[in-house]
Amino acid sequence: MKALKFRIYDKDAKKFHYLEGVFNMPDPCYDGEVQQFTGLLDRLGKEIYEGDIVKCLHPKVLYQTNPEYDEVLHEIKWSTKEGRWTYGHSNFGSGGEIIGNIKE
Numbered sequence: 001m002k003a004l005k006f007r008i009y010d011k012d013a014k015k016f017h018y019l020e021g022v023f024n025m026p027d028p029c030y031d032g033e034v035q036q037f038t039g040l041l042d043r044l045g046k047e048i049y050e051g052d053i054v055k056c057l058h059p060k061v062l063y064q065t066n067p068e069y070d071e072v073l074h075e076i077k078w079s080t081k082e083g084r085w086t087y088g089h090s091n092f093g094s095g096g097e098i099i100g101n102i103k104e
Helices: none
Strands: 005-010 015-020 034-041 047-049 052-059 069-079 084-087 097-101
Touching: 005 047, 034 069, 034 084, 047 052
Parallel strands: none
Antiparallel strands: 005 015, 005 034, 034 047, 052 069, 052 097, 069 084
8 A cells, every 4th residue: 555645835934844644734834735645756756746847748749750859847637537647638657857846
């Protein structure tokens, strides 16, 4: 079983507090938004949380032998409809790199 991991943004300190497992929400740093670890890692091995902004390479033209790529930024979100973590219109795979999050 994977450990449940979360983070909460502390507006005053301008940083995240990281928590694992079942916890009691600490009132001083709770701003109404808890972000969950997706269970995914970026290409550098960094943990990806919902709300992270990930830079990915997308081919300019699909199915080319030697495609040219564009760098595209996506926010990681949970899709209830698809039952998976998504970015843009795609399933998150390998090759992305975290460059920030929606709070910073």
